Amino acid sequence: MLEATRAKVKDNPHQTMKHETSHTLIGPFCQVLTMAGLPEVGPIADEQLEVIENGGVLMFEGQIVLVGDYQKLLNIAKEEQYTLHKIDQPMVLLPGLVDAHTHICFAGSRANDYAMRVAGKSYLEIARSGGGILDSVRKTREATLVELVELLKKRCDRHLAEGVTTCEVKSGYGLTTEEEIKMLEAIQLVNKHHSLELIPTCLAAHMRPPEHTDSRLYLLEVLSHLLPQIKEQGLANRVDIFIEETAFNEEESLEYLIAAKELGFEITVHADQFSTGGSRIAAEAGAISADHLEASGEAEIALMKQSGVVATVLPGASLGLGMHYAPARKMLDGGLCLAIATDWNPGSAPMGDLLMQAALLGAAEKLTVAETLAGITVRAAKALNLTDRGTIEKGKLADLIAFPTDNYKEILYQQGKLKPAQVWKLGMEV
Numbered sequence: 001m002l003e004a005t006r007a008k009v010k011d012n013p014h015q016t017m018k019h020e021t022s023h024t025l026i027g028p029f030c031q032v033l034t035m036a037g038l039p040e041v042g043p044i045a046d047e048q049l050e051v052i053e054n055g056g057v058l059m060f061e062g063q064i065v066l067v068g069d070y071q072k073l074l075n076i077a078k079e080e081q082y083t084l085h086k087i088d089q090p091m092v093l094l095p096g097l098v099d100a101h102t103h104i105c106f107a108g109s110r111a112n113d114y115a116m117r118v119a120g121k122s123y124l125e126i127a128r129s130g131g132g133i134l135d136s137v138r139k140t141r142e143a144t145l146v147e148l149v150e151l152l153k154k155r156c157d158r159h160l161a162e163g164v165t166t167c168e169v170k171s172g173y174g175l176t177t178e179e180e181i182k183m184l185e186a187i188q189l190v191n192k193h194h195s196l197e198l199i200p201t202c203l204a205a206h207m208r209p210p211e212h213t214d215s216r217l218y219l220l221e222v223l224s225h226l227l228p229q230i231k232e233q234g235l236a237n238r239v240d241i242f243i244e245e246t247a248f249n250e251e252e253s254l255e256y257l258i259a260a261k262e263l264g265f266e267i268t269v270h271a272d273q274f275s276t277g278g279s280r281i282a283a284e285a286g287a288i289s290a291d292h293l294e295a296s297g298e299a300e301i302a303l304m305k306q307s308g309v310v311a312t313v314l315p316g317a318s319l320g321l322g323m324h325y326a327p328a329r330k331m332l333d334g335g336l337c338l339a340i341a342t343d344w345n346p347g348s349a350p351m352g353d354l355l356m357q358a359a360l361l362g363a364a365e366k367l368t369v370a371e372t373l374a375g376i377t378v379r380a381a382k383a384l385n386l387t388d389r390g391t392i393e394k395g396k397l398a399d400l401i402a403f404p405t406d407n408y409k410e411i412l413y414q415q416g417k418l419k420p421a422q423v424w425k426l427g428m429e430v
Contacts, residue, residue: 023082024427027056028070029093030406034392035378041305041337044370051408057093058082059398062426067392085429090406091421094373095392096165096399098380099354100312101291103170103203103345104155105148105183108139110347117321124274127246133173133207136346140173140183148186155344155352156196160430163420164354165399167196168341168384170240172203176211177226180204184235195430199384201268202230205241205248205256215248219256227263242270243278250277257285266385272296273317283307289339289383293326294318301327301334310383312339313375315361316349328365339383340375356416369412398427 032055038044056070058077066073077084113131126132140148152169159167169187174180184200191198204222212218230236239260243253247270257267266288271278273292279300282290289310293300294317304311313326331338340361344352351357354376362372381390389397401420403411411418423430 023058023060023065023077023080024085025056025058025073025077025082026085026400026424027073027087029055029087029091029402031055031408032057032067032093032392033373033408034067035095035374036391036393038370038374038378040379040382042335043332044368044374046368046370049370055093057392057398057400059424059427062398062428064392064394064396064398066394087402089404089421091402092405092408092411093392093400093402094163094408094411095377095390095396096401096423096425097163097354097376098166098384098386098390099159099164099341099344099376100168100289100339100380100383101170101314101341101343102167102352103172103343104159104167104352105152105169105171105187106136106140106173106346107143107148107151108136108346110135110350113347114320114350124246132246132347134210136173137175137209141176141179145182145186145189148183149189152186152190153194156190156194156198159352159354160194160196160423160425161419162353162355163401163423165196165401165423165425166199166381166384166386166389168199168201168238170201170203170206171236172206172240175204175206175209177221177229180226181229181233181235184230188235195425195428197425199238199386200236201238201240202227202236202265203240203242205239205253207242207247216252216255219248219252223256223259223263227260227265231264237265238268239265240268240270243281244270244274250281253278254281254285257281257287261285268383272300276300279304279309282309288385291341292317292343293331294324296327296331298330298334301331301336305335309336310339310379311336312341312380312383313361314341314343314349315357316342316344316351316353319351319357319360320347320349325361325364328361328367332367332371337379337382338371338375339380340372341380341383353416355411355419359412359415362412363415369409372412398424400424
């Protein structure tokens, strides 16, 4: 089935990724906001941002070779006969955005859930009535691999156009070995043929599937049957679990995460969305990140700081559920590395607009421009354990986005309505 779908994708390629194989200079930009040299944790003042006026970037084979004053780079380019990509309108250049937490591989809609929610039903009430995640599980199971690929490609198209050049994507709407592998195969296929780079995560531990009556036995099945196949086929090297009343408890989650880590997977956790406890498990298990954190308080922040866990907050879920944001300001003041992601999914976070959500969170939580932009670039890359992107500096991937403005502060000021005019992935304009 995978080979047949791969053939179909090849017959109809969309935005096939490649990079410049010659030295290329892009610029001049009114401002190049490099996001380099910032602290990895804690608050960031806007004065700490490196802003290169009248800047440019020299690229080769998908990487940044030099960044600096455009005229100096132009002199080098002319001497060496490099390709010139002239920017002929006022633009501000940033690193490509990184969305560190999404569920964009799915089929179907949960508009009915939304209607119930705005009519007064809670997320947990909807889940208990058979809606929620299990509704998406049913629809995703019914979809073919080809259909999942096409749906995922369309969402990737939109994300890329809005400046996201790296995007984490979870499974978790299959909840059987066969269906989880189908989802991860769809992610792998799109990743091979789309300019947006996808980082797959196995979320088979999204919730206990309806076929199982014992959560612990289900997790043992995932550990013994599904994860070895994923590892063997190279479908993902990250594992996630949802720790909550309607999903998995703390004790079984810790056992699962430790076992997954022993199998060679990096781990992350859905934590503290409605109740605390998940962040403690993330800290004890040595997770790279704990995501959601709407219910986190000072004790949870202190635990995550002590363990070096990245706090990934998901304003899209707060907007979709009509609930308060995660305490992002307290997290930064408490010394955490704060990443901001969309949680784009069919139920609680259907919007999927990273820039808009980050801008709204920043306004509500009183984050500096620097803190907000770091949360969707360099610190978001850290949440995915990626050290080769998120900043514009020598040796990093040439993942770049240009906004049609002469002042970087306009980007968040316009609260997501100012979109990138140009996007480069691995040095190639897409």
